[in-house]
Amino acid sequence: MRVVVVGAGLGGLAAAIAVERAGHEVVVCERAPRPRETGAGIGLLPNGVLALDELGVGAEVRTMAMAVPGPAGMRDRRGRLLLATDQDAVTRRVGAPVVVAARRWLHQLLSAALPEGTVRTGVDVLAVTGGAGFAGSTGGASLAGSAGGAGFAGSAGGAGFAGSAGGAGFAGSAGGAGFAGSA
Numbered sequence: 001m002r003v004v005v006v007g008a009g010l011g012g013l014a015a016a017i018a019v020e021r022a023g024h025e026v027v028v029c030e031r032a033p034r035p036r037e038t039g040a041g042i043g044l045l046p047n048g049v050l051a052l053d054e055l056g057v058g059a060e061v062r063t064m065a066m067a068v069p070g071p072a073g074m075r076d077r078r079g080r081l082l083l084a085t086d087q088d089a090v091t092r093r094v095g096a097p098v099v100v101a102a103r104r105w106l107h108q109l110l111s112a113a114l115p116e117g118t119v120r121t122g123v124d125v126l127a128v129t130g131g132a133g134f135a136g137s138t139g140g141a142s143l144a145g146s147a148g149g150a151g152f153a154g155s156a157g158g159a160g161f162a163g164s165a166g167g168a169g170f171a172g173s174a175g176g177a178g179f180a181g182s183a
Contacts, residue, residue, distance in 0.1 A: 001025070006125045008035060010042070010103070013110035016118060017055045028114070029123040037107035041100055049096035057113055058096075061106070065097035072098070 003019045005012045008030035019026040044052070044061065052058040073084040091097045111119065 002027070004029060008032075008111075008119050008121070009037070010107060010110065013107065013114065013119075014051075014055060017057075017110060017113050020114060020118070021056065026114075026118060028119040029125050030119060030121045031124050033122045035107070035111060035119060035121060037103045039103040042103050042106060044099040044101065046090060046094035046096035046098060049099055050094070053096070055110075055113065057109055060109055061099055061101065062097060064101040064105075065099045 002025045005016045005019065005026060005028045008016075008028045012028055012030075016026045016028045049058055049061055049065075052061045072087050074082045076082055087098055
């Protein structure tokens with residue numbers, strides 16, 4: 001099956017890796033003329049690290065894990081602790097650490113996990129047609145969907161939802177966030 005993911009942010013790339021690892025052909029359409037990721041850093045809770053394990057990049061992400069001195073948690077605007085967690089206990093119970101990484105580094109790691117040519121930049125997805133493909137591209141690309149009722153959707157903002165027949169769903173949203181799931 002051929003699956004199209006709209007948006008090459010962290011969520012879109014993670015979704016594309018999941019699709020590719022499931023044995024499907026995947027194309028990622030990104031509106032920007034070149035790959036980019038903005039923002040200083042991202043905190044990944046243990047369940048996020050476990051998800052990255054499933055994508056085959058967890059070991060590299062774990063190298064970024066760092067101990068949090070003292071109780072970690074939420075603080076009010078004056079710095080008073082409102083909710084504390086014992087990060088060592090969480091790591092032992094869940095089986096993964098809390099990781100803080102540079103967004104650009106994580107974006108590059110996810111990009112490198114995809115086959116060359118998977119991400120196509122400079123492609124605006126403008127419309128969705130039928131249930132088996134998508135149309136519309138100011139970047140000169142036009143991709144056909146697979147038979148069997150798979151649908152692909154996107155927005156002019158370069159992010160959207162790509163769904164496939166057979167119970168798998170993949171999402172990327174504006175700002176690069178998203179998720180991957182399968183039934």
